Amino acid sequence: MMLFWKILKILLALFIIYAGVQHFVKPKFYHVFVPDFLPFKMTIIYLSGIIEIVLGVLLLLPKYARLGATGIFWLMIIFLPIHVWDVFSDQPAIGSTEAAMIRLPIQFVFIGLAWGVGKYATEKGLD
Numbered sequence: 001m002m003l004f005w006k007i008l009k010i011l012l013a014l015f016i017i018y019a020g021v022q023h024f025v026k027p028k029f030y031h032v033f034v035p036d037f038l039p040f041k042m043t044i045i046y047l048s049g050i051i052e053i054v055l056g057v058l059l060l061l062p063k064y065a066r067l068g069a070t071g072i073f074w075l076m077i078i079f080l081p082i083h084v085w086d087v088f089s090d091q092p093a094i095g096s097t098e099a100a101m102i103r104l105p106i107q108f109v110f111i112g113l114a115w116g117v118g119k120y121a122t123e124k125g126l127d
Contacts, residue, residue: 002120005116005117005120005121008113008116008117009059009060009065009069009117009121010060012056012059012069012072012110012113012114012117013056013057013059013060013068014056015056016052016053016055016056016059016072017052017053017056017057019049019052020048020049020050020051020052020053020054020055020056021049021053022049023045023046023048023049023050023052024046024049027042027045027046027049029094030045030048031045032093032094033082033093035082035085048075051071051075052075054071055068055071055072055075056068056072058071059072059117065117065118065121066118066121066122069114069115069117069118069121070114070118072110072114073111073114073115073118076107076110076111076114077111079107080107080111083100083103083104083107084104086100086103086104087100087101087104
């Protein structure tokens, strides 16, 4: 079972790092996800990209894996309202309402993965 969690940890880290890099490669893609009431949208996009990259790297470092998993967990919680809003929006940020309804459960999967990787890392010494 330990191998399973190690593989999930690596996959989660790589996905989060990739997502963070995309904030710099395609920043305008993320523009619609930042609520209009927040100022400095591009700064928020770049900062969230940096945070994702850092958390992904921390997850790969044995000494900091739990910190990385905990950070990813809370980041996904912070992003959750965006996905919920998208489901109920007349015009979802990307794609259709159906696409938004697919993204929302995926967000819960990432929350669960981060929680599980962090918990298993602590209990079983996955770090």
